Amino acid sequence: MGFLSSLFDRWRGGGATSDPRLLPEAQLSGPMPWVIAIMISLTVVAAASGLALRNAARTASADLEGGVTVQIVTAAPTERLRQADAVLAALKTAPEVAEVRQVAQEELNTLVEPWLGTRPGDDVEALPIPALIDVRLKGPATAEKLARLRAIVRPVAPSARVDAQAGWLAPVFAAIGTLQWLAGGLIALLAMATISAVLLASRNALGNHREAIEIVHMLGGTDRQIARVFQRSMAFDAAAGGLAGLLLGGITIATLANQFAALGSGMVSGAVLHWQDWLMIAAIPLAGVALAVVTARVTVLAALRRML
Template structure:
């Protein structure tokens, strides 16, 4: 009788037999050793880092604009401006004093302050030039009024009615109305930041999708061997997802640190302006917690994208 030929040697790292209780674990370890150690393209962590940094900066900008808008609305919600327009300086001063007296006696008025003429001239100096006074240019008398409640249309009408008898021609405006175009611009910038976040999320998913497809195509023959050895689609996917998790987490952490550093530097620059308008746009603790979820969400998005990509590729192959 002829001697049967010897069995072919098993590929390196593949267990030919495994105990029943450790069969699944043995196949999984064998599958992990069969695949090459680096399956994703090396630039992927850096691409993810750049994209996450952009998301952090955009999100921080949107949150700061939201805080700025909320602060401005709160500060000006109860503020009213009264202008006494009169060419005659003496009559203008008398009517301004009469307006202050009427406003002080009204219910719901918290404080009244007539802006000094010198302060008005200083504010108008960039447009009117230096040394301009109310006797040379008919600058209206300006009175700042703070109400105990919100300056709505009914409150404005009540103040106008009270001033009509004593100060004819007085103009009453809610200070918040002057900033309505600014509020609209800030809202548009917030939507722009949100759109940028969505676009960068799509770009991150596309980068992970391309990298996973390339990695799977490069290891296609090895995956077929793994399948013949008994590895399930889930076990094969876990091997790929492990690398996706590692590289996505690395890129997300680098991007989050870079973006947070850029946001901090920008915050220092705006704080140096010492402006009341920019002071309301600081980031609060809740905002930083929202920003901290960005790298976590990026890793979850990368894992979900890679899982779907591998599942579709395995479905077409197996």
């Protein structure tokens, strides 16, 4: 009864707002801050992954938007070089073309070396490797522009293939889009899990202090005053858990970033987080605190209406 006696003294002496704590246990004593920390850290990692994937897709799409590759596919090396020179000369006069260059044989040798197992002394030029011509258009590589380029290339190089570079990565872009939706779904599930945890914790606290709440009501306390007690307690727990979760999530992001940076892939290099992304990530704990406080308030008010 010591807690009830001190509660009566505080309520009679200073009113409901002098020391509004109804929960006698200390902050951070229960599992709630740690549950919220886990939820926030997972949300931070999921949000950072989704934002990094979005940035990688945008960077790759911008780089390949006006890119076109012409492949001269023929087995005879002499004929292949002749057709490549003819295509190069024809494309330089095309109005849609901003820049055109033939990929050097050394670059092609470097590209195929890991797949063919060739060595520096091998005669790679004798292999039927297509001659590649890199074309940059003045705008996006639309279907109409590709058709006009094919009409220019076909008379001088019947075996040539004209393809938009963005088309090669279409399956990759589709996979990135799917991963972004999965990241968003994971964030939604984590938000629902946080709401459920706060709801259960609030109901448990109400059940543990039902007698004290009834006495406070008899002393003139309102439902809103009692709800503010639980809101304040939940806000402290959620803030502590949010900061811990943000720190843990930041460490995880930095570790993953270092691991992927070591790959040296061109597309992976575009998966970086800008300052706007970091602002969104930093706002996640604030959103978690707001979600926990609102959930606690709604849960307590609804329970109090049914209780009395």
